[in-house]
Each structure stands twice: as structure tokens, then as C-alpha cells.
Amino acid sequence: METWQKILQYSLTDPAALAARFNIDPAPLHEVAERYPMRINPYYLSLIQQVGDPIWKQAVPDAMELQDQVCHVDPLNEENQSPVPNLVHRYPDRVLFMISSTCAMYCRFCTRKRKVGCAEMAISEESISAGIAYIREHAEIRDVILSGGDPLLLSDEKLDSILSRLRAISHLEIIRIGTRIPVVLPQRITTSLVRILKRYHPLYINTHFNHPAEITEQSAKACARLANAGIPLGNQTVLMRGVNADPLVMGRLMQRLLAIRVRPYYIYQADQVQGTDHFRTSVEEGLEIIRALRGYTSGMAVPTYVIDAPGGGGKIPLLPDYLQQLGSDVVLKNYLGDTYHYTNAEPAGPADALVWQLDLAG
Numbered sequence: 093m094e095t096w097q098k099i100l101q102y103s104l105t106d107p108a109a110l111a112a113r114f115n116i117d118p119a120p121l122h123e124v125a126e127r128y129p130m131r132i133n134p135y136y137l138s139l140i141q142q143v144g145d146p147i148w149k150q151a152v153p154d155a156m157e158l159q160d161q162v163c164h165v166d167p168l169n170e171e172n173q174s175p176v177p178n179l180v181h182r183y184p185d186r187v188l189f190m191i192s193s194t195c196a197m198y199c200r201f202c203t204r205k206r207k208v209g210c211a212e213m214a215i216s217e218e219s220i221s222a223g224i225a226y227i228r229e230h231a232e233i234r235d236v237i238l239s240g241g242d243p244l245l246l247s248d249e250k251l252d253s254i255l256s257r258l259r260a261i262s263h264l265e266i267i268r269i270g271t272r273i274p275v276v277l278p279q280r281i282t283t284s285l286v287r288i289l290k291r292y293h294p295l296y297i298n299t300h301f302n303h304p305a306e307i308t309e310q311s312a313k314a315c316a317r318l319a320n321a322g323i324p325l326g327n328q329t330v331l332m333r334g335v336n337a338d339p340l341v342m343g344r345l346m347q348r349l350l351a352i353r354v355r356p357y358y359i360y361q362a363d364q365v366q367g368t369d370h371f372r373t374s375v376e377e378g379l380e381i382i383r384a385l386r387g388y389t390s391g392m393a394v395p396t397y398v399i400d401a402p403g404g405g406g407k408i409p410l411l412p413d414y415l416q417q418l419g420s421d422v423v424l425k426n427y428l429g430d431t432y433h434y435t436n437a438e439p440a441g442p443a444d445a446l447v448w449q450l451d452l453a454g
Contacts, residue, residue: 094279095279096277096279096280096282099133099134099135099277099279100133100196100245100277102133102134103131103132103133103134103196103197104130104131104132104133104137105125105129105130105131106130107121107122107124107125107130107153108122110130110132110152114143116143120153120155121152121153123155123158124153124154124155124157124158125153127157127158127367128153128157128198128200128205128367129198129209129210130151130152130153130198131194131195131196131197131198131209132151132152132197132198133196133197133276133277135276135277135278135279135310136151136196136197136276136277137151139305139306139308141305144334145305146302146303146305146334146335146336146341147303147305147306149200149332149334149335149371150199150200150201150302150303150332150335151197151198151199151200152200153200154200154370156369156370157200157367157368157370158367160366160367160368160369160370161369162364162369163363163364163365163366163367163368163369163372164364164365164366164402165206165365165366166206167203167363167364167365167366167402167403168203168363168400168401168402168403168404169402169403169404170188170204170404172404173404175226176219176222176223176225176226177214177219177222177223178190178191178213178215178219178220178223179222179223179226179227181226181230181233182404182406183406184232185232185233185234185235186233186234186235186236186237187226187227187233187235187236187237188236188237188239189223189227189236189237189238189239190213190215190239190240190241191215191220191223191238191239191240191241191243191246191254192215192240192241192242192243192245192246193207193208193209193213193214193215193240193241194208194209194240194241194242194245195208195209195240195241195242195245195272195276196242196245196272196273196276196277196280197272197276197277199272200367200368200371201330201332201362201365201368201371202365202368203363203365203400205365205366205367205368206365206366208240208241209241213241215240215241220254224254224257224258224261227258227261227264228261231263232263233263233264234263234264234265234266235264235265235266235267235268236258236264236266236267236268237268237269237270237298238254238267238268238269238270239270242271242272242273243269243270243271244269244271244273244280244281244285245273245280248284248285248288251285251288252288252291255267255288255289255291255292255295256292258292259292265294266294266295266296267292267294267295267296268295268296268297268298269289269295269296269297269298270297270298270300270328271297271298271299271300272299272300273299273314274297274299274311274314274315274318275299275300275301275302275306275311278308278310278311278313278314279310279314280314281313281314281315281317281318283317286317286318286321286323287321289318289321289323290321290322290323293322293323295323296323296324296325296326297318297323297324297325297326298325298326298327298328298357299315299325299326299327299328299354300327300328300329300330301327301329301345301349301354302329302330302332302335302336302345303335303336303341303345304341304344304345304348307345307348307349307352311352312352315352315353315354316352316353319353324355325353325354325355326354326355326356326357327349327354327355327356327357327358327395328357328358328360329342329345329356329358329359329360329395330359330360330362330371331359331360331361331362331373331377331378331381331397332362332371332372332373333370333371333372333373334371335371337373337377337381338381339380339381339384339385342359342381342384342385343384343385343388343389343393346385346389346393346394346395347389347390347393349393350390350392350393355392356392356393356394356395357395357396358395358396358397358398358407359378359381359382359395359396359397359398360398360399360400361373361375361378361397361398361399361400361410363400363402364402375399375410378397378410379397379410379411379412380412381397382394382397382410382411382412383412383427386412386427387426387427387428388427396409397409397410397411398410413425414426416431418436419436420435420436421433421434421435421436422434422435422436
């Protein structure tokens with residue numbers, strides 16, 4: 093059996109090779125790949141059934157990426173919320189820490205499309221040390237999300253070193269890893285990697301399945317290895333036209349995720365990232381998908397639908413109109429459209445609310 097390193101080594105990065113395999117014109121692909129790099133490893137390539145299918149759309153350059161006149165280079169304003177390079181401090185008690193500049197497959201919808209896999213994303217031992225020092229110096233930080241690029245593309249030794257240094261920070265309670273590795277290169281989830289990760293509990297992993305076809309025997313095995321090590325797994329799906337913007341597809345994905353012990357966490361409204369406008373759906377379509385899930389499948393299979401607010405405002409949850417009226421009589425509408433009434437309690441006073449907020453912050 094080939095190692096994950098060998099599989100990665102055979103990745104397609106030249107559109108000509110991809111075009112020859114699928115008998116298409118390479119010229120449009122070349123132009124896009126010069127601006128936004130392409131990498132498709134053999135495992136993820138094997139999931140493509142035909143040109144233009146949901147796997148293809150996520151992996152293969154598209155001329156529409158260069159025609160986008162609507163979206164923005166850094167829509168979430170990460171660069172202006174980075175007190176040190178490659179670390180975003182947006183929320184009071186947590187930071188996003190980028191420790192890898194590359195991925196096992198370059199997703200065409202990536203929110204960091206501007207720099208992942210490019211020279212603009214320079215991550216070094218110096219930048220990692222600076223990020224760890226920043227976390228150590230800010231006692232309000234209790235939660236770090238390791239991201240990139242993909243953190244699990246680092247060597248076992250490098251990842252072990254970073255996790256060890258983070259776990260030594262007394263006020264840091266939770267370590268999370270955001271990774272697409274179980275989806276695009278499940279062979280990387282080795283027993284030796286899992287042995288390292290389980291040393292650093294409480295450690296959580298959020299992965300990123302977007303379509304039921306990505307749940308394979310190999311990806312299920314990778315998730316099982318992580319879950320068996322006591323690592324809670326969540327999933328963040330991006331809502332995309334031509335990939336999963338369909339209630340039946342999304343429902344099947346969420347149910348199959350639960351079957352492999354991955355808890356649906358978020359459905360993201362696609363970010364306004366330059367080069368990705370052709371993926372974006374309307375918000376109404378996203379709300380309709382949530383409406384189609386709620387009540388018709390387990391509540392565990394219904395993730396939170398969010399917009400990561402442009403300009404760095406953070407994640408804002410969206411729900412269909414279940415709440416019809418507030419006041420002493422709360423009027424509700426269930427998933428079937430039936431109306432119900434709930435007699436409200438008196439609200440807590442402002443002083444009570446202030447004490448609660450202070451307790452949470454402290």
C-alpha cells in the first residue's frame with residue numbers, strides 16, 4: 093500500500109495532464125491555474141465520475157474563476173485582524189492560527205484562495221513561534237483553531253512540536269484542528285498520527301465533507317481512527333451551486349456523516365471570495381435546505397446555517413421563520429407550518445444579565 097506521502101507526490105498540478113485524462117481543452121485550465129494553483133492527488137481524482145460532477149467542480153480550475161467581478165480578495169478581513177502574521181484574533185477568547193501553507197487538494201472555493209499554495213502565504217518556524225508567543229502573552233485566549241493550508245499535512249514531528257508548545261500554555265483550554273485531510277487524503281490519518289493527537293486532549297477536529305460521494309470506505313476508516321482515539325469530530329460544509337445546493341443531497345450528506353461518527357456543525361453560506369462567485373447560492377436557498385432538514389431527520393443531522401460576515405464580523409446564524417412573535421405570548425411555527433403558542437416568562441433584569449456575562453468572560 094502506498095504511503096500518503098507517495099500519493100501526494102503523484103498529485104496533478106499541470107492542467108495538461110488532467111486535460112489529457114478527460115479529453116478536454118487544457119488552455120482555459122492553464123490560465124486559471126497560473127493565478128490559482130491546482131493540486132489534485134490521485135485519491136481525490138479517483139472520486140471524479142465525469143467532467144462537471146460535484147467532485148470535479150471542487151477540484152478542477154474553471155474559467156469562471158477569472159471572470160468574477162463581484163467578490164473580494166479578503167472578504168473576512170483576516171489580514172487586518174492579524175496582530176502577528178498568520179494568526180487571526182477576531183473573537184475575544186479564541187484565535188485562528190495558520191501553521192501550514194499547503195493542502196492535499198486545492199479547493200476551488202477556498203476562503204483563502206488569495207494565498208493558499210502561493211508565495212503570499214509564507215509560514216516559517218519564525219511565524220509559528222511568533223503565533224505561539226502571542227497566544228502565551230494573551231491570557232484571554234482559551235481556544236485555538238489550527239488552520240492553514242492544512243495542518244495535518246505537516247510531518248508528525250512538526251505537528252507534535254507545535255501541539256506540545258501550545259498545550260504547555262496554562263490558560264489555553266481547547267485545541268481545535270481544521271482539516272480536509274479525512275476527505276481528500278484519508279491515508280494521512282495513520283496510527284502514528286492518531287497516537288500523537290490523542291496526547292493533547294481536549295482536542296477537537298472539524299473536517300469538511302461537501303458531498304456524499306466524498307464519504308468512502310477510506311474516509312470512513314480515517315474518521316473511525318480519530319473517533320476511536322476519543323477525538324470529537326465535527327463537519328463544516330460550504331453551500332455551493334452545482335455541488336450540494338439541493339435538500340436531498342444535503343440531507344443524505346448529513347445522515348451519512350452521523351453514520352461515520354462526524355457531527356454536522358456548520359453549513360456556510362459561501363464567502364464572497366474573489367474567484368468563487370459562480371459557486372454562490374442565494375440565502376433563500378440555504379434557508380430552504382434547513383427547512384427541508386428540520387423535523388424530517390434527526391436534530392443531530394441539522395447543522396447551523398451561518399454567514400461569516402463580510403468585513404470580519406464573525407459567524408451569524410440564520411434560521412427559517414419559526415419564531416413569529418415575541419412578547420408575553422410567543423407565537424411559533426413548526427416544520428409542518430402549524431402555529432403554536434408558548435406563554436413567556438418575565439425576562440431577567442439587566443443586572444442579572446450583566447452578572448452572567450461577567451461570569452462567562454471571567
